[in-house]
Amino acid sequence: MAEFRRDVLTGNWVVVGFKRKETRNTGVCPFCPGNEHLTPSSIREMRDGQGLWLSRCFSAANPVFQIEVSENKRAEGFYDKMGTLGAHEIIVEDRSHKKTFSTFELSDVARVVDMYAERICDLKKDRRFRYIQVFKNHGEIAGSFLFHPHSHVLATPIVPHQLSLELTNSKNHYLQKERCLLCDVVSQEIRQHSRVVTVTDHFLVVCPFASRLAFEVWIVPRRHNPSFESWLHEAVRRDFIEVYLDTMRRIERLRGSYSIVIHTSPNRVTQYFGEQDLQIDDYFHWHVEILPRDPSSSTYKREDEFYTVSLMPEEAAAMLKGEES
Numbered sequence: 001m002a003e004f005r006r007d008v009l010t011g012n013w014v015v016v017g018f019k020r021k022e023t024r025n026t027g028v029c030p031f032c033p034g035n036e037h038l039t040p041s042s043i044r045e046m047r048d049g050q051g052l053w054l055s056r057c058f059s060a061a062n063p064v065f066q067i068e069v070s071e072n073k074r075a076e077g078f079y080d081k082m083g084t085l086g087a088h089e090i091i092v093e094d095r096s097h098k099k100t101f102s103t104f105e106l107s108d109v110a111r112v113v114d115m116y117a118e119r120i121c122d123l124k125k126d127r128r129f130r131y132i133q134v135f136k137n138h139g140e141i142a143g144s145f146l147f148h149p150h151s152h153v154l155a156t157p158i159v160p161h162q163l164s165l166e167l168t169n170s171k172n173h174y175l176q177k178e179r180c181l182l183c184d185v186v187s188q189e190i191r192q193h194s195r196v197v198t199v200t201d202h203f204l205v206v207c208p209f210a211s212r213l214a215f216e217v218w219i220v221p222r223r224h225n226p227s228f229e230s231w232l233h234e235a236v237r238r239d240f241i242e243v244y245l246d247t248m249r250r251i252e253r254l255r256g257s258y259s260i261v262i263h264t265s266p267n268r269v270t271q272y273f274g275e276q277d278l279q280i281d282d283y284f285h286w287h288v289e290i291l292p293r294d295p296s297s298s299t300y301k302r303e304d305e306f307y308t309v310s311l312m313p314e315e316a317a318a319m320l321k322g323e324e325s
């Protein structure tokens with residue numbers, strides 16, 4: 001029986017005892033039209049005029065987290081553990097098996113982005129979920145063995161480690177300076193301009209100052225907004241869809257494998273965030289992190305090793321900018 005256990009030194013939650021079901025590789029893509037019977041039934045579909053699905057979302061066939069598992073928080077001596085309560089959904093982004101981001105139309109990106117927002121909003125209604133994570137891995141080096149374009153949605157009763165670090169640092173910055181950390185990053189990057197890939201009315205696309213991987217890129221709204229799923233205006237949504245497609249086209253010219261992760265605010269309807277965290281909307285600022293992978297970045301790396309990148313973020317930004325056609 002799988003369970004969450006908390007490491008006392010790092011505070012990290014780990015899933016132990018998860019057994020992956022044996023999946024026979026039949027050479028048939030379960031995400032292709034006509035093979036819907038190979039996946040669980042859809043939670044949500046977006047269809048065209050003829051009623052054919054264009055994107056569909058369903059529960060993962062072999063989920064790490066399960067909605068019917070009890071949270072069952074308990075102790076073993078002074079250690080903490082709990083059930084692997086959660087949700088794990090797959091979004092098949094398009095009917096076509098072969099499409100990648102650079103061949104997506106704006107309408108395809110819009111559909112996927114809307115599906116992300118919809119699933120986040122829906123899962124945030126469940127008070128048991130503290131965080132909804134949306135990510136996409138593309139290419140075998142990024143850990144995706146199914147080529148068909150798809151993304152993952154995870155809802156968990158804990159905030160993932162990387163996001164907790166971002167929340168803590170953003171909160172500390174806010175408490176000291178009464179300003180949002182990422183708002184400060186946006187103004188500094190636009191002023192310095194050396195790592196900027198693109199700037200539009202509503203978004204900044206930038207290679208972060210301390211990029212972990214070559215061509216790492218963040219897409220950050222220029223005006224403060226804590227949640228990806230709550231667009232302030234239609235103009236912001238439209239701008240994001242264009243910026244997102246443009247950025248991914250630039251990335252795909254240079255890297256065939258990548259991970260994309262959306263960092264949005266944690267769930268505030270949950271019982272876990274009390275009065276003391278009401279400022280979360282003031283100090284957390286949503287963004288998308290794109291982490292391109294290349295064969296050298298996939299080699300074994302110790303957990304506590306520093307990231308080392310030969311390419312300077314400033315050079316990466318220039319190359320991403322210059323590759324514009």
Ligand SMILES: [Zn+2]
Pocket residue numbers: 029030031032033096097148
């Ligand atoms: Zn397929």
Ligand SMILES: [Zn+2]
Pocket residue numbers: 180181182183184223224225283284285
């Ligand atoms: Zn901000």
Ligand SMILES: [Zn+2]
Pocket residue numbers: 166263287289
């Ligand atoms: Zn982040």
